[in-house]
Amino acid sequence: MSSEPVTGASSASSTVDIIELEDLRKEYPGVVAVDDVDLHIREGEFFTLLGPSGSGKSTLLQLIAGIETPTSGELRIRGERVNDVKAYNRNTSMVFQEYALFPHMTAQENVEYGLMLRGVDEQTRAERAGEMFEMMGLAGKEDRQVTELSGGERQRVATARSLVVEPDVLLLDEVLGALDEKLSKEMQIELKNLQQTVDKTFLFVTHSQEEAFTMSDRIAIMHDGDVAQVGKPLDIYKNPNSEFVADFLGVSNIISGTVTDVSDQHLVIESEGITYRVSTAGIADVPAEGEEIGFFVPNEQVVIGAEAANANEAVVADTVFKGPHTQYVLELENGSQLHAHETTGETLIEEGSSVTVGFEPSTAKLLR
Ligand code: ADP
Numbered sequence: 038m039s040s041e042p043v044t045g046a047s048s049a050s051s052t053v054d055i056i057e058l059e060d061l062r063k064e065y066p067g068v069v070a071v072d073d074v075d076l077h078i079r080e081g082e083f084f085t086l087l088g089p090s091g092s093g094k095s096t097l098l099q100l101i102a103g104i105e106t107p108t109s110g111e112l113r114i115r116g117e118r119v120n121d122v123k124a125y126n127r128n129t130s131m132v133f134q135e136y137a138l139f140p141h142m143t144a145q146e147n148v149e150y151g152l153m154l155r156g157v158d159e160q161t162r163a164e165r166a167g168e169m170f171e172m173m174g175l176a177g178k179e180d181r182q183v184t185e186l187s188g189g190e191r192q193r194v195a196t197a198r199s200l201v202v203e204p205d206v207l208l209l210d211e212v213l214g215a216l217d218e219k220l221s222k223e224m225q226i227e228l229k230n231l232q233q234t235v236d237k238t239f240l241f242v243t244h245s246q247e248e249a250f251t252m253s254d255r256i257a258i259m260h261d262g263d264v265a266q267v268g269k270p271l272d273i274y275k276n277p278n279s280e281f282v283a284d285f286l287g288v289s290n291i292i293s294g295t296v297t298d299v300s301d302q303h304l305v306i307e308s309e310g311i312t313y314r315v316s317t318a319g320i321a322d323v324p325a326e327g328e329e330i331g332f333f334v335p336n337e338q339v340v341i342g343a344e345a346a347n348a349n350e351a352v353v354a355d356t357v358f359k360g361p362h363t364q365y366v367l368e369l370e371n372g373s374q375l376h377a378h379e380t381t382g383e384t385l386i387e388e389g390s391s392v393t394v395g396f397e398p399s400t401a402k403l404l405r
């Protein structure tokens with residue numbers, strides 16, 4: 038694999054849906070693991086299920102793989118209902134968490150395994166495995182025992198083992214979770230490049246925002262067995278549709294309160310004794326007076342200084358220097374906090390300083 042960095046979303050994916058889930062549900066005794074999910078994944082996409090532990094990501098992947106059967110709903114691959122189609126008759130292939138390589142086999146035997154099950158002859162198996170070793174940068178490691186491979190190499194062998202059978206969809210469950218941070222970052226780039234090289238649909242599961250944002254064309258944020266939001270990484274980051282998503286992504290200040298006034302262009306919202314003005318530009322269904330609503334302000338949009346709109350007095354509770362950026366936690370008089378993410382200036386604002394803090398009404402986004 039090449040180590041050329043690639044960024045963000047590719048335009049490689051088509052508009053044809055390869056996987057369609059409709060009202061897909063999986064119950065275990067006492068647990069709804071997947072709660073009536075509707076989701077369409079396009080051919081050639083790098084699509085990620087991102088969510089906290091227990092949100093149903095692995096179960097959803099296993100339903101698609103055919104390892105688990107749905108309780109209700111419909112699952113289609115290439116337009117064909119596959120609810121009752123056995124795993125080995127679906128053209129999907131799974132890379133498991135912790136890889137699940139066969140420890141008593143060599144790297145090559147692991148990679149050839151799926152071809153052997155399919156009755157592919159020895160010579161063809163060796164050729165196809167050879168191509169995989171070449172593509173994955175593993176040439177020369179064919180005869181290694183699994184125990185003689187590094188974490189990154191095991192990850193590549195596991196990916197090769199799943200890809201060699203030429204699935205329509207490669208399913209990957211937390212496959213970078215066991216790697217250290219530096220290796221994980223390298224593998225993120227490798228996996229994205231690999232996906233573009235083989236031009237297949239990758240359905241990736243992770244709880245890591247960084248992994249999801251680095252590799253994915255689109256993301257579904259999972260919450261309690263359901264999809265909370267689907268979209269391109271940047272669109273979700275800029276426009277989380279709920280407090281859960283905004284909070285999970287950790288990008289924003291979330292403020293809730295009561296609408297006390299509605300004008301042509303602004304709402305006035307009272308939140309625990311502090312009044313904010315929020316722009317209504319571009320909002321189709323403007324909330325009414327008296328409504329309880331929430332809004333968020335990205336950390337990057339919080340302004341420290343006397344010129345700030347929506348200004349309030351605050352005390353700097355925390356200053357975290359991060360090199361080019363500095364993060365400030367600002368405590369307002371009502372005890373609530375705003376987080377600001379600023380370009381580091383000549384000097385840092387010291388903890389304990391009294392400042393004015395605010396944000397432009399147009400940078401606040403309503404949560405609906
Ligand atoms: P994630 O992969 O997002 O961490 P899972 O899909 O593994 O989440 O689990 C979703 C929920 O379903 C959790 O509450 C989990 O405990 C439950 N669950 C998953 N697999 C099983 C199982 N085989 N039997 C019973 N409960 C399960």
Ligand code: MG
Nearest residue numbers: 094095096211
């Ligand atoms: Mg899981």
